[in-house]
Each structure stands twice: as structure tokens, then as C-alpha cells.
Amino acid sequence: MLRSMYSGISGLRNFQTKLDVIGNNIANVNTYGFKKGRTIFKDLISQTVAGASAPGDARGGVNPKQVGLGSQIAAIDTLHTGGSTQFTGNTLDLAVAGDGFFQVMQGNETMYTRAGNFYMDSSGDIVDGDGRYVQGESGKITIPTTASSMSVGQDGTVYFVDLPQGGAAKIAAAEVALKGPAKTFEPFETALKDAEIVLKTNKADFKAAEVAWKKAAAGDQSIPAVKDATDAALLVKDAEAAKITAAEVKVVEAQLAYDGAKPAYDKAKNDFDKVMSDNKATLQEAGQIQMAKFSNPGGLEKTGGNLFRETANSGEVLTGVALQQGFGKVESGFLEMSNVDLAEEFTEMIVAQRGFQANTRIITTSDEILQELVNLKR
Structure with a gap:
């Protein structure tokens, strides 16, 4: 009885985790560049009641007899499928069509993001919403504050129209x-x-x-x-x-x-x-946005603020520019939306809810059976 009760408890914990992941996905359905999570279960160790035996001359083989002890979380994956793009018309709203990440500096650490809602600060530097510098091939990208207009090419090159120096x-x-x-x-x-x-x-x-x-x-x-x-x-x-x-x-x-x-x-x-x-006034280049990619983007660590951090299992960062092999292209005037599918998330929520309810039934049923055993002595 206790085994089935603890199996039910493990199921409750796991489905609660699954609901937490689903809730986070739904909460970020309109977050630019967000990548949804997915919960994967696996079974716990099984207790062997009787081992397997090989077939003999007079009798065939016997399979092992095992009782499972519950489930556990196998993985919480981050799915880096592309989200749909939304047109904004703003020059510094950038979306990556394909693989690759933008790079921003958080102190001395390089962080990675798919959210391309960038801005120009009072010094003319291109930054994200929290003031982190967007990285180009030669460091941060600065546009003269006297520039009359600017644009961003599909290869990430930032152009501006301004007078020559001096x-x-x-x-x-x-x-x-x-x-x-x-x-x-x-x-x-x-x-x-x-x-x-x-x-x-x-x-x-x-x-x-x-x-x-x-x-x-x-x-x-x-x-x-x-x-x-x-x-x-x-x-x-x-x-x-x-x-x-x-x-x-x-x-x-x-x-x-x-x-x-x-x-x-x-x-x-x-x-x-x-x-x-x-x-x-002539068309000039301010710099080219540098892109990054990883052999295992699912191994990146989410740090909040639409940012990812390199980990031991993400693979070493590879840098390049858009339109090169594997780095996608930059679309100016667009933003990448979340890749959360509400229909899928609501379906998974129903499955998780029913799974949670079923595990509670295991616990209540085990409790009732234990109650019957206690009632034998009266």
C-alpha cells in the first residue's frame, strides 16, 4: 500500500512541475523571442520481486517480476523552434530568420537573446531595453546623433546618412x-x-x-x-x-x-x-551586428529578461554575421514572437490536470485500503 501511495506522491510532484512549465509558457505567450519549455517524465527504479530465468530443456524462460516505484522528471527542454514574426516598421526592431542569437553585454559577460527590440541611447549606442550594448564585430555599434536617417541590412550591417567626419x-x-x-x-x-x-x-x-x-x-x-x-x-x-x-x-x-x-x-x-x-551627407556604415550560434542551443541557460547564458552542455559559441552559413538573416522592422502554441498548451494543461487527479485517486484508494486493514481489528 505504501509503495502505491508514494508512487502517487511522485506523480503529483511531477505533474505539478509540468503545470508550472505550462503556466510559464502561457504567461510568456506574447513575450518577444521567448522559447517554450517542455516537461519529460521517466520512471523511477523498479523493485524486483523475482528475477528472470533462462529457458531449459523441460521449461521455458520466465520474465522478471518488477514493481515500479513511481516517476520522476527526465528533462525540462527548451524548444528553440522559430516563432512567427510581427511587423512593427521600427528600424531597430530586428528579427532573426533562421538560427542564431543576438549578443548583448551584461557587465563583462556576453549574453544571448532572440528578442531584437533594440533602441538608440542618448550617445547613439544601440542597446536593448535594459541598456545592454548590442555587440558588433568590433564591439558596440554607435550611430552619430547628427545622423538624419538609418537602416539595417539583412546581413546585420547598420547604415546611417550623415556628414563626413569634421x-x-x-x-x-x-x-x-x-x-x-x-x-x-x-x-x-x-x-x-x-x-x-x-x-x-x-x-x-x-x-x-x-x-x-x-x-x-x-x-x-x-x-x-x-x-x-x-x-x-x-x-x-x-x-x-x-x-x-x-x-x-x-x-x-x-x-x-x-x-x-x-x-x-x-x-x-x-x-x-x-x-x-x-x-x-552620404550613406555610411556604423558597424555590423555579430551573431552567435551553438551546437546545442537547448543546453543554454535561461537567465530571465529574454536572455540566455552559455553552459557546459550548450557547446562553445560560434560567432559570425547574418547571411553566412547557419546564422540566418536579419529582418529590420520585424520582431520574433513567442513560439508558444496556446492550443497545444491548453491541451497539455488538461492532460496534466487529469494526470494529477488520477494520482490523487491512487493516494485516496491506498488510504481507504489501509483503513479497511485497520478496521479488521475491532
Whole structure:
């Protein structure tokens, strides 16, 4: 009776562990990069009641007679099957299509993760949600904070668009050098434009006065009023002609001043344009994300925070870059979801629940039988 009771107790413990693993899987159904666990049972040692015997001339062989003493946990596996990918559109959300892990630094220790929700800190370094540096082939990857845009290729190369090194300082110096000549030149340019506008206006006014004079002159000059109107129109036309002459003088004076200041301005502007041309924003590389893989990823140790640690049974880490053999590829703008299948987990939960209930029945049945034995003595 006691053997069956203790067998039931071992079953209760094991199914409780299985439920714990299932509960953890379900709790992490929406955790990026999470890899589900699986509980495997095995039987305990069996007590031999009678050993096996070989067949003889008069009698055949006899199998051993054994009574099992319960079950135990054989393994709690981590299944590294790929999860589905979710589109986010965020450049630094990265998913690994295939095998391989991202590497992040936790102090002096390298940790491994499939959760690629990365960010850029105030210094331009690419980090995970807890500030651990994402590792590239040459250490951490830094993007200049002045960069106008960035992208990540399928091989893990991080690109950004920015001025060349020292370009901002050269542009600032060129702007200062242009400011003086431009300040001197702009009044002359404005004065010339204004004088040309006045001349154009005066010419238009003269043309209108000339038309009015010709119209008046076409009338009957023997009539005093017509003759007076013609004389008045002529005076207006002559006055407008005088204005044109004065405006032309202003244009010539403004043009001379403009021509005198323009060479210095042109030189400064050409120098500025050359500096701008030599320091255009270009596509540059910040580094390449380094990937890691293991001969036995199931041997990695979960440490929490979507991280794994190398163990004695995971095999030595192999490093490389995406698109190399066995390292998968990096998808920017996507995140890998958990590989937990809720339908499977709920089914396993039902099986574990029924298994737990069945083992409780073993204990209660054994207790009832013991009670019957005690009741024999009354």
C-alpha cells in the first residue's frame, strides 16, 4: 500500500512541475523571442520481486517480476523552434530568420537573446531595453546623433546618412566666411533691384503719358480747350521722360556699386558652395551586428529578461554575421514572437490536470485500503 501511495506522491510532484512549465509558457505567450519549455517524465527504479530465468530443456524462460516505484522528471527542454514574426516598421526592431542569437553585454559577460527590440541611447549606442550594448564585430555599434536617417541590412550591417567626419565644422566655418561679403553685397544688390523697378515703372508711366498726349494731339487744335489739353499732356510726357533719365542714372550708379562688390561675394560664395559639395551627407556604415550560434542551443541557460547564458552542455559559441552559413538573416522592422502554441498548451494543461487527479485517486484508494486493514481489528 505504501509503495502505491508514494508512487502517487511522485506523480503529483511531477505533474505539478509540468503545470508550472505550462503556466510559464502561457504567461510568456506574447513575450518577444521567448522559447517554450517542455516537461519529460521517466520512471523511477523498479523493485524486483523475482528475477528472470533462462529457458531449459523441460521449461521455458520466465520474465522478471518488477514493481515500479513511481516517476520522476527526465528533462525540462527548451524548444528553440522559430516563432512567427510581427511587423512593427521600427528600424531597430530586428528579427532573426533562421538560427542564431543576438549578443548583448551584461557587465563583462556576453549574453544571448532572440528578442531584437533594440533602441538608440542618448550617445547613439544601440542597446536593448535594459541598456545592454548590442555587440558588433568590433564591439558596440554607435550611430552619430547628427545622423538624419538609418537602416539595417539583412546581413546585420547598420547604415546611417550623415556628414563626413569634421564636415559640420567646415560648413560652419564656410558660413562664417560667407557672412561678411554677403552682408556687404546684399545692400548693393537690393539697391540695383529697386532702381531697376523704379526705371521700369517710370517707362510704363512715360508710355501711358505719351499715349495720352497723342490722343489729345489728334483732336481739333483750333479749339482752345483741346489745345490746352494737348499742351498739358505734353508737359506730363516731358516730366515722365525726365524721370526716366533720372532713374537710368540711378540704375547706372547702382550697377557700378553692385559690380564693385560682386567679385568678393562671388569668391566667398564659390568657396562656400565647394565646401558644401565636398561635405554632402552620404550613406555610411556604423558597424555590423555579430551573431552567435551553438551546437546545442537547448543546453543554454535561461537567465530571465529574454536572455540566455552559455553552459557546459550548450557547446562553445560560434560567432559570425547574418547571411553566412547557419546564422540566418536579419529582418529590420520585424520582431520574433513567442513560439508558444496556446492550443497545444491548453491541451497539455488538461492532460496534466487529469494526470494529477488520477494520482490523487491512487493516494485516496491506498488510504481507504489501509483503513479497511485497520478496521479488521475491532
